[in-house]
Structure formats: structure tokens, C-alpha cells
Amino acid sequence: MKGSIGSILMKVFLVLVIGFFTIPIISLIVYLLREGGINIGERFIQSLMVSLKSTGITVLINITLGIPIAYYLSRNEFKGKRAISMILNIPILCPPSVSGIILLLAFGRQGVVGKLLNGFGVSIPFTFIAVIMAQCFVSLPLFIQIGKEAFDKVDVEIERSALLLGMSPIKVFLKVTIPMALFGLLKATIMSWGRAFAEFGATIIFAGNLGGKTQTLPLAIYSAMEGDFNEALSMALIMIIVAVTVLIVISLLGRKSWD
Amino acid sequence: MKGSIGSILMKVFLVLVIGFFTIPIISLIVYLLREGGINIGERFIQSLMVSLKSTGITVLINITLGIPIAYYLSRNEFKGKRAISMILNIPILCPPSVSGIILLLAFGRQGVVGKLLNGFGVSIPFTFIAVIMAQCFVSLPLFIQIGKEAFDKVDVEIERSALLLGMSPIKVFLKVTIPMALFGLLKATIMSWGRAFAEFGATIIFAGNLGGKTQTLPLAIYSAMEGDFNEALSMALIMIIVAVTVLIVISLLGRKSWD
Amino acid sequence: MLNVKFEQEYENINLNINVKIDSMRCALVGPSGAGKTSIFDVISGLKIPPRGKVILGKDILFSSQEKVNIPVHKRRVGYVRQNSYLIPHISVEDNIRMGLNIDSKDFEDILTRLKIKDILKKRPGELSGGELRRVDIARMLVIKPRLFLIDEGLSSLDENLRACVFKCILDKCSKWNTGMMIITHNPLYIKGHVDSVIKIEQGKIIQG
Amino acid sequence: MLNVKFEQEYENINLNINVKIDSMRCALVGPSGAGKTSIFDVISGLKIPPRGKVILGKDILFSSQEKVNIPVHKRRVGYVRQNSYLIPHISVEDNIRMGLNIDSKDFEDILTRLKIKDILKKRPGELSGGELRRVDIARMLVIKPRLFLIDEGLSSLDENLRACVFKCILDKCSKWNTGMMIITHNPLYIKGHVDSVIKIEQGKIIQG
Amino acid sequence: GKKETKENQVIIYAAASMTESLSDAVEEINEKYPDIEICVSFNSSSKLRLQIEQGADVDIYISASKSQYNKLKEKIQIEKDKEFLSNEIVIAANNRNAIEKWNDIQGNYKVLKAEDQVPAGEYAIRLLENLDAIEKGFSDKVLRNVVSEEINVKQVVNKLYLGEGDVGFIYNTDLTEKVKDKLYKLKVPEAMKVKSNYYICLLKKQDESSKIYNELISDDIQKIFCKYGFSSPKNSQE
Ligand SMILES: Nc1ncnc2c1ncn2[C@@H]1O[C@H](COP(=O)(O)OP(=O)(O)OP(=O)(O)O)[C@@H](O)[C@H]1O
Ligand SMILES: Nc1ncnc2c1ncn2[C@@H]1O[C@H](COP(=O)(O)OP(=O)(O)OP(=O)(O)O)[C@@H](O)[C@H]1O
Numbered sequence A, B: 001m002k003g004s005i006g007s008i009l010m011k012v013f014l015v016l017v018i019g020f021f022t023i024p025i026i027s028l029i030v031y032l033l034r035e036g037g038i039n040i041g042e043r044f045i046q047s048l049m050v051s052l053k054s055t056g057i058t059v060l061i062n063i064t065l066g067i068p069i070a071y072y073l074s075r076n077e078f079k080g081k082r083a084i085s086m087i088l089n090i091p092i093l094c095p096p097s098v099s100g101i102i103l104l105l106a107f108g109r110q111g112v113v114g115k116l117l118n119g120f121g122v123s124i125p126f127t128f129i130a131v132i133m134a135q136c137f138v139s140l141p142l143f144i145q146i147g148k149e150a151f152d153k154v155d156v157e158i159e160r161s162a163l164l165l166g167m168s169p170i171k172v173f174l175k176v177t178i179p180m181a182l183f184g185l186l187k188a189t190i191m192s193w194g195r196a197f198a199e200f201g202a203t204i205i206f207a208g209n210l211g212g213k214t215q216t217l218p219l220a221i222y223s224a225m226e227g228d229f230n231e232a233l234s235m236a237l238i239m240i241i242v243a244v245t246v247l248i249v250i251s252l253l254g255r256k257s258w259d
Numbered sequence C, D: 001m002l003n004v005k006f007e008q009e010y011e012n013i014n015l016n017i018n019v020k021i022d023s024m025r026c027a028l029v030g031p032s033g034a035g036k037t038s039i040f041d042v043i044s045g046l047k048i049p050p051r052g053k054v055i056l057g058k059d060i061l062f063s064s065q066e067k068v069n070i071p072v073h074k075r076r077v078g079y080v081r082q083n084s085y086l087i088p089h090i091s092v093e094d095n096i097r098m099g100l101n102i103d104s105k106d107f108e109d110i111l112t113r114l115k116i117k118d119i120l121k122k123r124p125g126e127l128s129g130g131e132l133r134r135v136d137i138a139r140m141l142v143i144k145p146r147l148f149l150i151d152e153g154l155s156s157l158d159e160n161l162r163a164c165v166f167k168c169i170l171d172k173c174s175k176w177n178t179g180m181m182i183i184t185h186n187p188l189y190i191k192g193h194v195d196s197v198i199k200i201e202q203g204k205i206i207q208g
Numbered sequence E: 001g002k003k004e005t006k007e008n009q010v011i012i013y014a015a016a017s018m019t020e021s022l023s024d025a026v027e028e029i030n031e032k033y034p035d036i037e038i039c040v041s042f043n044s045s046s047k048l049r050l051q052i053e054q055g056a057d058v059d060i061y062i063s064a065s066k067s068q069y070n071k072l073k074e075k076i077q078i079e080k081d082k083e084f085l086s087n088e089i090v091i092a093a094n095n096r097n098a099i100e101k102w103n104d105i106q107g108n109y110k111v112l113k114a115e116d117q118v119p120a121g122e123y124a125i126r127l128l129e130n131l132d133a134i135e136k137g138f139s140d141k142v143l144r145n146v147v148s149e150e151i152n153v154k155q156v157v158n159k160l161y162l163g164e165g166d167v168g169f170i171y172n173t174d175l176t177e178k179v180k181d182k183l184y185k186l187k188v189p190e191a192m193k194v195k196s197n198y199y200i201c202l203l204k205k206q207d208e209s210s211k212i213y214n215e216l217i218s219d220d221i222q223k224i225f226c227k228y229g230f231s232s233p234k235n236s237q238e
């Protein structure tokens, strides 16, 4: 990889790929500058709030459920493990709209579980809770899969040696494992948050598109496209900027807690 | 994690999560059984072929570009690395429809790069190439991020020791690093393939929707939803089955090459 | 004082250990692959054999029959393993303080005698082999164990340092009334410092 | 025959090495943290010092001034490091065969004398400390190196085995006309087997 | 301090093509009934119908086509309904090509239409068939040049606007001020024109729902819709 041909090829690859991913964003900025600049309204703020609130909760759920499960899957061998790993891959393989439909079939008023809930007077679809469920459905598997990689990276012998010092397993987990897996877990958090933040297809079908309630930013962009293309693109650009800002903040937080 | 309370909590978590992900799929099967069974037509076969062909090429591109880049990012520190890692996160944070639009703004007939290409008589949108570009845009970053984790997992000292044996860096990479990172790379392949296979929003906007040419399976399912709901759900179920089958085959292939 | 009994089969060797140790300071010797490390692993709880029993003082640490298995972190066995497994992202000092269970006078004394004061701020990845080993010994010593195991812990130290470190270990162990066992291939320097020598060969105790 | 010169500063020590070795068999001794491993790392190319020069025979392996740096895999230096870094997912035999560069007679001879024939099918993770070390020695020996470095490679072996392994290394090195350098804290067993002893302290050569 | 007063909430599911106009109308109605909270969810008529069938809690549904409205009627009891607005399918062109007459579009242009199941696609086919009667083979020639069957009509508009497509079939209401600088419609013979109809359905009997329903079909509000290019259904012939 360090031979001169190899390293030149490598640079070509990198430039190609980076170009492929940056040119579209530059194009977006160029287009907006040319067509009269940024133009957003109340809808943007409203849906941004819905997005930040829902993805915040989703990420908390992902961390709470995802970290123990990822750790468990990383450290234990048991029968049924492959099946679990398959099941966790399915939501990643489903087109989001299909995810939305099957969530509706399961938790909708007519759904297998939904009917039961309905008996207790609970109706999930088209509520804020549905937004969170749709986001968890698509992002939790991502968190678990990447989180598991992060835990796999931590040498078990280091954990075992820490036990010798008299630290309880919980303490070892919190003080040794988590810090060593931190960068990986951070990546899992960021990527699953991004997946939730960008989620569109499952949300619009399972949670609907009610302004201020279930209309997340991607849905608002979709709605804006119906009327004002420029507004939609402006929202898209600001959405990307917000997302990148959140990214940077998360990485800085992670960096701090690392030291 | 092995105390009895901990392990009970863990089991509860697992059951909850597995339930959350399986109930929707079971609901889908129940619904289809109740409403007259599976019902698919020519559109399914046609779009499945488009999907398998395009995702196959996408995965090849991901592997070819992704493995060297992931390895490079894993083993080298250089300024600009954080920027690259940021850029690679952006497509993950973009709602797919936004990805589609910015691809159009960049590579469309009127786009920043597209105009140039148009001068040579090349027009990308509405072609099979556009399908692949859309898929790469959303799946390559995923491959690189997970692939990097996989390479991070490999102890650099083992690589360095292999160099001492007189193996060239390329040989060390192929015979030591790749096999040690294999499971992680497999996961990267599977997840990026899944992401490409399930891709909808970017494809429909950048590549359009023409049966037999640019209509992938998720697009066909979406189209069917407008008309025949049962057909749409049947396609969704078979899509999931095909996807899981491919998953299993990939993991088995990986397992073989591991030994 | 210590009673270890266990069986375990591997492809190339069957371990069949049954040993009773009454002395406070004991050496374990034998050829490579005889099963020395395995005994320490079983005592410390890192290895759980299919059949076996470990009794330390009056406490049953492990018994496959009675289904007892005191978890590793409750055994208070200080165990310097053949390899070091320090926590890489924190400093040497933080590594040592992780299980700290003694007063600061003893702590300072150990740091001084093990000559690790200069490297307290470094990360484990920046240490030489012998430095790593001394840090490992220090962090296992400061937990004030009821039993202290060293697996070839001193062979990577030069003669002067080895004597100094060994003396420090012996002093602390007698002060705390802690039993000590050492695996070594170098019987010279332990002579006179241990009360008994256990010899093991091919997975079996042949003298001890 | 071998000329090593380099400078490197660390927080706790400055290494300033300048040594010329003419003997074919040489021992490197000195207290823990003196810089022994660093010298081997520089010779083998694992460590690239900011300033320095390494000449082996007539070849410049490294020179910061002339911007020469022969990559590790082209130096043909066999280097048994303080820790083992075997490839975990393949068998011991496959590990050893990875850099195989000698005929099968020599190969068989090494396996026999290092007593690793019984464990060829095992994975590195299933080996004892001494077994691991012998495998490591074997895999570095079978590349038929032009220079063979051992960093405390023999201290984890019992006396009999140590003598046997050392003899095997010496035999092969003389047969191939390979230079040998060994780091040890146990000057007894090398006595009579090496032509010169280099002493290092605090990052400086003090005798050699 | 959340406005979670459920009784005073009216939920409308409306065809996506009404996004701009209905938002305007709702604002107007809100001034009259400040104590009623009106929430609107926009999506394609068929997705909305599906959601209502699956149990969405909806007061009013507005469909962009008769077929979706009919399908819903089979499954769910509707309190009141009305044929409510009318729209027209038109041939739009981007002004980067100088296309003048409707029969110019058989040339080598990139044609966009909504897919057949979507109302706009269905109407486009009907328009082509009508025109085929004037010029034999016209329909086939145009359909051969279709580069994409978009999932909704707005995608057609956006891609025409960006210049990725040359010609497309869209609604009259889609030719808003915002796109008029780049898009224009081609004249077709009056007799061949294809109209589409919007249906509004009241799904709940409650007071508030009825109030809003009545407001939406009132003449005052109709005027707002007309401003956006809709017309009253009276002068349409389905
Ligand atoms: N990467 C590094 N960063 C900081 N300090 C280092 C690094 N590598 C080595 N050192 C320091 O350089 C000194 C010499 O290290 P070296 O490993 O060469 O010692 P050594 O003579 O092999 O000692 P030992 O016998 O304990 O293995 C030590 O004090 C060590 O802490
Ligand atoms: N996990 C394992 N799987 C298979 N075999 C094992 C395993 N652990 C140990 N063994 C075998 O058991 C035997 C004893 O191992 P042990 O580590 O106890 O040896 P030892 O006496 O410490 O040797 P050394 O002095 O070389 O460290 C060895 O032959 C080793 O190969």
C-alpha cells in the first residue's frame, strides 16, 4: 500500500470518491446562489423541531437498548445468535416504504398487535410515537451492528485482567470496555442518528405527514417540493448543515469523554 | 453483565427488540395469508433483475473502491482526514430524496458536471448508470465506515511482524489483514448491499422509473402500492425472502473463505 | 492453605492436577507446556475447568460438584500474567490506581521500589517490556490480594531490578499475610526465598 | 559487519546510540528501559528514528541523511520480538510456513529441535507461553535471515529446552553465515556462545 | 403548554397536489375558527386512502381522483361527500426547446409522465388517446420517448423545471408563478381537453369536522382554490 504506484492509485481513488460526494453538495449551493438564495419559512422551524426531538429520543433508545444488546452479541456464543443477526439485518434490507407498511400492518388499528393495543384505547399510528417507532425500526439495527463491531475490537483479555483487580463486571464494562469501544460506539450513534434523521419512507406511511406533529424535516422537504422547489432545496441545504453541526458536536463530546 | 438481574434484563431487552423487528414481518405474512395469498406478475421479475444487476455492480464498486479507502483511512493519520470522514457521513445524513436531487443538480443535463458531459453527448439521468450512481452514493459511505472499523480491529503489530517474514505489503494485506478483517468486511458488504438493494428515494429522482430499465424492486413495490396493494405486499415479502437468501449465501461464502 | 484439583483435556495434553499447598511462599516449576499457567488460571478464576475444586483457606472458590464459582472479581487473587493486559487509553498511573486498596504510604513505597515513578504519566503503549511488567506487578500488588500469583513475572528484568522487585513483593506479602506463588524457569534467584517448590510435568504434579 | 547510529527523544529518556558490531554473535545487555528493544526495532526497520543510519554488511538499510529506507520486508532480518504476534486465525504450521525459505530437511530439523511437532495443528490462541515463543522463533528462523535478532526470546523456556533451542539457533546461523544478536537478562547461559557483549544504559552504549 | 385539546382538532388528509392551495385555505379558515386546530397531512391520494383504511384517525379526506374515492367508499362509511374541484391535464414544455404546437412533441424529446396508476398518468394517457384521433400514431410516438414514469406529478414538474425532461404531462394547477419562467403549456383543441375531479369526504360526524367541511366547500374558500388554477366542477364533464 505504500509503493509509489499503490499510493498514486490510492490518491486517485480518494479524489474520485471525495469528488463524487462533494460535487453534488457544491452543486446544491451553486444552484441556490444562482436561483435567488436561501428561502425558508415557518414550516422549516416546525419540522426541524419535530426532527430533533424525535431523533433525540430515538438515539436515546438506540443507546439504551443497543449498547447492552451489541455487547451481549459480541461476547456470547449461543444458538439462535445467527438467527438474531439475520433478523437485525432485515430492516436494513427493507425499502423504507415497505418498513412503513409492515409497521402499519403490525401496529395499526387493524394490525396484529395494534388491535390488542386498541382494546386498551391506545392507537399508535399517525402519532409522534409512530415517528419514533419508524425511526427506531430503521436505525436500531444499524446501531447494534456497528456497536457490535466496536465491542469486538476490545480485547477480552483486558477486560478479564481488570476483573482480577477486584472491579465488578459492571464497573469493568463502564470503565474499561465502554471507553475502549468509545470511538466505535460514537460512530454507531452518529450513523444511526443520521439514518433516523434522514428517514422518510417509513415515517410518511406509518406516522403520516402532520405539520408540527409528525412532519419531520425530510417530510417537510417533500411537501415543499410540491409547491416551492427553491424552498425545498434551501431546507435540504440547511438540513445538511444542521446534520454536520450535530456530527461535529457529537464527535467533540466523544473526544472529551475519551481523555 | 452476568449477574442474574443483569442477565434477566438482558433477555427482556432481547425479546423486546427481536419482537419489535419480527412482529411486522409476521404481520405481513398473516395479512397475505388472510387476503388471498401471494400474487405477483411480470413486473416483479423484471424489476428484480434490474435490482440484482444494479446492486451487483454497486457492490463490486463498493468493494473495489471501499476496501483500499477504508484501509487507508484506518492506517494513516493525515490532515484532512477528519474532513474526509465528515464528507463520507453526509450521504448517510441526507434523506434519499435530497440525495437524488443533488445528484441531479450535479450530474443532470443542466448540472454542474452534467453540462460538461452533455457536451460529449453523454446524459446520465434516466439511465441504468444513474441507478448505480444513486446506489453508490448512499451505500459506498456505509461500506467505507464499517470497513474502516473492520480494519481498525486488526492489530497493526501482527501486520508488522508479517513484514519481518519477508512478505511484501500487498501480500501481508491479502494474506493477513483481509482474512483477519473478513467478518467485518463481510458485514460492510452485506449492509451496503442491503442499503443499495432497498434504495428508493435517490433512485426515483435521479434515475427515474422505467420498467425493465431503471425500475428497481423498491420502485416497483411503490408503484404497485398505488394500484394493487396485495401485489405490493407480495412483492415486499418475496423481496425480503430474496434479500435474506442473498445474505445467507454471502455469509456462507465468507465462512468458506475464512477457513 | 490452598487446595487445587482439576482435570481438563486438550488435543495434545491431559491436565490432571491435584495439589495441596501449605507454605506461604511457593515456586512452581516445570517444562514449557506442562500446565503451570493453567493452574494459576484456575486458581484466579480466569479458567473454569470442566471438573475441579479450588479451596483457599476456608473458602471454596470453585467446585464443579457443588456448583460453586466465586466470580473472578470477588476472589481477591492478584495475578501477574505471562502477558500484560494494561488498559491502553489511560496513563500508567490510572492503570495502577484502578484497583487501589492500600494507603498512600504503601503505595508510594511500591512505586519507588518498582522504579516506575518516572513513567507514571506515560501510556502503556509507550513502555518497554520490563517497564510494562513492573507496572503490571504494581497494579496487582496495590489491590492488597489474599494470594499473589506471578507467572514468569521477573524474567524480563535485569538482575538488580529483579532482586529489588522480588524483595518488594516478598515484603508486602509478609506484611499483609498474603500467600505467594511464582512460576519461574530460573530457580537460582528464588532460592532461599520460597518455602516449597512444586514440580509439574506433562500435566501432572510430580513433586511438591 | 553491522553499524547502528540513531537519536530519538522520549519524555523520560533520550536515546543516543552509536555502535559498530563486528562479531557474528553478540549479546545486548542492560537494565530495563535502557533502549535495547529500540536498537532491534531500528535495525529491523520497525522503528524509523528521526535521525540515524543503519548499515548491514555493505548495504545501507537506513539513512535519514541520504533518505534511504529499505522497507522491512526487504531487509531479511529475522526478529523474535519481546511479544509474539502470530496470525491468530491460522494454524501454527501455517504461521511457520508463511515465510518459509529453506529446504524441508532444515525445516523438519528446526521443528524437531524446537519441539513443536505436537502442536502444529493448534491455533496460536491455544498455546502456552513457552510454546508460543518457540513457534515465533521457528517462523523467524525458517526465512533464512541474514541477521537474526532475539529479544529475551529464551527466558520463558525451561533450562533444558532453552539450551536445546539456543543450540539450534546457533547451528543454523553458522550454517547460513547469519549474524546473531540476543538481548538477555541472564548472562549465564550465553557465556561461551557469543563473541561479544554490548552493554547499554540510559540510552547510551557504555561498553561494546 | 401544548395544544393537546383533542376535541378541537380536525385532521385533514389531502392530495399532495393541493399542498399550496389548501395550506392557504386553512389559514383563512383558521382566522374564522381560532379555537379549532386544523392539521393537514399531505401525500398522494392513494397512500392517504391506504392509511385511512389501516385506521388513521381522520376527519376529512380529499382525493385527487374519483377512483381512489370510490375505493375508499367500498371499505369505509363516509358521512358526506362532494365533487369539489376540477383541474385539467396539460402538456407542458421547458422553454430551452422551442416547441410550439402539441404535435411537435413527437420529435426526439425526453418525455415525462406520471405512472399509469397515478391519476395524472391515467389522464395523460386519456389525453394522448384523444389527440391520437386527430393524428394517427401520435400516442405511440410520444410514449416511445418516455424516459421515466414518475411516482407523482410533482416529480414531473420538478424535472421539467430543472430541464432534465423536455415535455411532460402535468396539471394546470402545477403551472404556478414559481415555474412559469421556465415552463409553458401547449395549446390543445378544446374538445380534446381532459379534466380531473377532486372529491372531498367527511368521515366523522362531529361538530367541528362538519364546520370545517362546510367551510372548505363554501364559495369564499373556492375562490382561493381558483386562484391556484382550480375550477369549479360544474363546468367540467367527467
Ligand atoms: N513509543 C514510545 N514512546 C515513548 N517512549 C518510548 C517509546 N518506545 C520506547 N520508549 C521509551 O524508551 C526507553 C527504551 O525503551 P526500550 O523498549 O528500548 O527498552 P529496553 O531496553 O528494551 O527495556 P526492557 O528491558 O524493559 O524491555 C524506555 O524508557 C521506554 O519507556
Ligand atoms: N485454550 C487452550 N486450548 C488448547 N490447548 C491449551 C489451551 N490452553 C492451554 N493449552 C495447552 O495446555 C498445555 C499447558 O498449558 P499452560 O499454559 O498451562 O503451560 P505452561 O506450563 O504455562 O507452559 P509455559 O511455560 O510454556 O508457559 C499446553 O500444552 C497448551 O498447549
Ligand code: MOO
Pocket (backbone or CB within 6 Å): E015, E016, E017, E018, E043, E044, E045, E046, E063, E064, E118, E119, E120, E152, E153
Ligand atoms: O394524489 Mo395526487 O395529488 O395525484 O399526488
Ligand SMILES: [Mg+2]
Pocket (backbone or CB within 6 Å): C036, C037, C038, C082, C151, D128, D129, D130
Ligand atoms: Mg505459561
Ligand SMILES: [Mg+2]
Pocket (backbone or CB within 6 Å): C128, C129, C130, D036, D037, D038, D082, D151
Ligand atoms: Mg525491551
